[in-house]
Amino acid sequence: MEFSSKLLEKAVNEMAQLPGIGKRTALRLVLHLLKQPKEQTQLLASALTQLREDIRFCSRCHNISDEEICYICSNPAREQSVVCVVEDIRDVMALENTGLYKGLYHVLGGKISPIDGVGPSQLNIPSLVEKVKSGAVKEIIFALSSTMEGDTTNFYIYRQIKDSDVIVSAIARGIAIGDELEYADEVTLGRSILHRIPFENAIKNS
Amino acid sequence: MEFSSKLLEKAVNEMAQLPGIGKRTALRLVLHLLKQPKEQTQLLASALTQLREDIRFCSRCHNISDEEICYICSNPAREQSVVCVVEDIRDVMALENTGLYKGLYHVLGGKISPIDGVGPSQLNIPSLVEKVKSGAVKEIIFALSSTMEGDTTNFYIYRQIKDSDVIVSAIARGIAIGDELEYADEVTLGRSILHRIPFENAIKNS
Known part of the structure; x- marks a missing residue:
């Protein structure tokens, strides 16, 4: 792909580093940003930079968190x-x-x-x-x-x-709610009959 | 979608503004960036910002260009x-x-x-x-x-x-090179027979 601008080429190449984003998609995304107000690009760039700089992981559960301990670990309930x-x-x-x-x-x-x-x-x-x-x-x-x-x-x-x-x-592994038995794979169906549960338990949370 | 971090939420929301990128894809992209070295995010952010700030359009043909006149318009050949x-x-x-x-x-x-x-x-x-x-x-x-x-x-x-x-x-509109006639739409096929060209011309650039 030949670009008429080095700036454009650099932006497309960086964008195409993301997983599942090829050069053509990257070009489409970058051209979209060019048609939008400048602020949108600035917001995107600063949100990404800030995230990468300031992100922390909960020291207990390793979940992404803004604090030393995440909101789940620090919830006494x-x-x-x-x-x-x-x-x-x-x-x-x-x-x-x-x-x-x-x-x-x-x-x-x-x-x-x-x-x-x-x-x-x-x-x-x-x-x-x-x-x-x-x-x-x-x-x-x-x-x-x-x-x-x-x-x-x-x-x-x-x-x-x-x-x-x-x-x-x-x-629990088994047949998903709403799935038809005839289309289920054998391993899942086999396990679901082996690991059957009392019917009273099955209807408890439905 | 509930996020455990405001920084993450902001980054995902900004990413999801891009066309064809939903919240789930945005989350996948942002989590990918978190797993990569910090430099990659910085390069992406700065490439986008610089592009949006410094991009110019050729004053003659309106193509994207780093100069006042693009490399095509300024090419004397x-x-x-x-x-x-x-x-x-x-x-x-x-x-x-x-x-x-x-x-x-x-x-x-x-x-x-x-x-x-x-x-x-x-x-x-x-x-x-x-x-x-x-x-x-x-x-x-x-x-x-x-x-x-x-x-x-x-x-x-x-x-x-x-x-x-x-x-x-x-x-020229017509049947694409390599396409089968039987699968072509009628309008294209009709035009391609109406606007036929001399055979000598057809083989010139093949």
């Missing part, structure tokens, strides 16, 4: 002894949206994935193990995605905490 | 008397990529579109008409997309210059 282990902050947001979970979180920052070069040392695993060993945690809930990497990560953590006096659970 | 009328700078880039056009351009900055509130006064039409009336132009080539808006814009300009001593042409 939450069950401090239940910790849900998730991959990243998007999972925290998804679980918070349900409004049904009242415990705390622990954000790993990824999953163990040798192919992508992510080992246990790059994840927030030691602080989780420490938390469990300190005896402050009664239950650990694994809520990683059920992929090879998610399962590996669950098992790696489980081996380190299984001797502690902690309940280890995992979120 | 280009045919100064042939002007191709395009919608925006992406079209200039596409035509330049062919390597076959040696004339100049005139970037309108859009098409006449009453539905989107774009009238002739928002486009770079007066400077084009002036250029033609000054007598410096021998040929005008319309290269707008063949939509209702494109045709309207072509016709609007044509009415203002048709009394001048200028050749007015339009880029």
Whole structure:
């Protein structure tokens, strides 16, 4: 792609570094900004810079936070002894949206994935193990995605905490609400019949 | 969407102002930036700000340019008397990529579109008409997309210059190279048989 302006080329190249944004899309976005008032570009640029400079991670759960301790960890109404282990902050947001979970979180920052070069040392695993060993945690809930990497990560953590006096659970897998049985994959359907629950429990939160 | 950080929320909201970027995508992009070195965010922010502050438009053809006159208009090797009328700078880039056009351009900055509130006064039409009336132009080539808006814009300009001593042409419409006739739409196929060209011309640039 040949550009008539070095400034334009630089902006497009930087924009195209973002995941899922190719050069053509980057050009479209940059040309859009050029048609908008200057203020919009300034607001975008300063919001990104400020975020990158001032962002903090909760020292307890590693969630993104403006404070030393995030609003979930510092909320006395939450069950401090239940910790849900998730991959990243998007999972925290998804679980918070349900409004049904009242415990705390622990954000790993990824999953163990040798192919992508992510080992246990790059994840927030030691602080989780420490938390469990300190005896402050009664239950650990694994809520990683059920992929090879998610399962590996669950098992790696489980081996380190299984001797502690902690309940280890995992979120329920099964047929999604509204899905047709005939289109469900066999593994999920098989698990959903094996791990069936009392009907009274099933209708409790519906 | 509830965010655990005001900084994050601001960055996501600004990012989601871009066309085709929803809140979820914006969050994914912003979280990606957080995982990268600080420099990447700084480079992106400064490239965008600098572009928006310092960008100039060629005073002759309205193409984006770092100089008063763009590199195409100031190139003495280009045919100064042939002007191709395009919608925006992406079209200039596409035509330049062919390597076959040696004339100049005139970037309108859009098409006449009453539905989107774009009238002739928002486009770079007066400077084009002036250029033609000054007598410096021998040929005008319309290269707008063949939509209702494109045709309207072509016709609007044509009415203002048709009394001048200028050749007015339009880029060829027809079956794209490599396309199967049976899948072509009727209008295109009909035009391509009406506007057939001598076979010797057809094989000249293939």
